[in-house]
Amino acid sequence: MAYWLMKSEPDAFSIDDLAGSPDATAPWDGVRNYQARNMLRDQMQVGDQVLFYHSxxxxxxxxxxAEIVRSGYPDPTAWLPDSPYYDPKSSQDKPRWYCVDVRFIGRFEKVVPLSILRGQPELSDMPLLRPGNRLSVMPVEPHHWMIILHLAGWTAPSH
DNA sequence: GCCAACGTTGGC
DNA sequence: GCCAACGTTGGC
Incomplete structure (x- = not known):
């Protein structure tokens, strides 16, 4: 099982929007960056865990x-002429862009701010914190994952 | 294949 | 709203 961080602008799609989606599940679509596309298409697997980041x-x-509940498949928004994510160069035969489906797991009591992440020397090698990084999807090392969940005061929901 | 121009991202 | 960083585009 792998760990990921995925960025979304909360004005467009927030973690509350995900929680309120049918089955608390939604496609993570509209990614139009090749490096991120390759991770969506080739690497993200069902069961992988996701840090939901507000940018x-x-x-x-x-x-x-959140967690991945469907691995990479062609992003249908690329085929919708009315979509802001429309890309005429993506065809059904040769899809250019991919998405995954994610399901809500839980909301942190408080957002763990970027400024706090920057204050943790142990996190300084996270791609997220590297100057100029603009990837909207990136892998997270297990020890970074643990530190962030600790900062969030996260305890798994009990059943 | 180079590289200038342009567009986008995203923190501040 | 500004601007730095970076990716993409397109002329040559």
Whole structure:
């Protein structure tokens, strides 16, 4: 099982939007970056865990957890002429873009802000914190995952 | 294949 | 709204 971080602008799609989706599941579509596309298409597997990151907002940071429930498949929004993600160069035969389905696991009591992440020397080698990194999907090392869940005060929901 | 121009991302 | 960093585009 692998760990990932996925960025979303909460004004467009927040962790609460995911929680409120049917079956708390939604496609992670609209990614239009080749490096991120390759991870969606080739690497992300059902059961992988995801840090849901809020970007371009008042307090950017990790807002909660999700998991992959469907591995990479062609992103249908690329075929919709009315979609902001439409790409005429993506065909049914040769899809250019891919997406996965993610399901809500939990929301952190408080967002773990980017500023706090930057304050942790142990996290300094996270791609997220590297200057100029603009990837919207990136892998997370297990020890980084543990540190962030600890910062969030996260305890798995009991049943 | 180079590289300038342009567009996008995303923190601040 | 600004701007740095980076990716993409397209002329040559």
């Amino acid at each position: 371009s907002c008042a307090v950017p940071g990790v807002a909660g957890l």
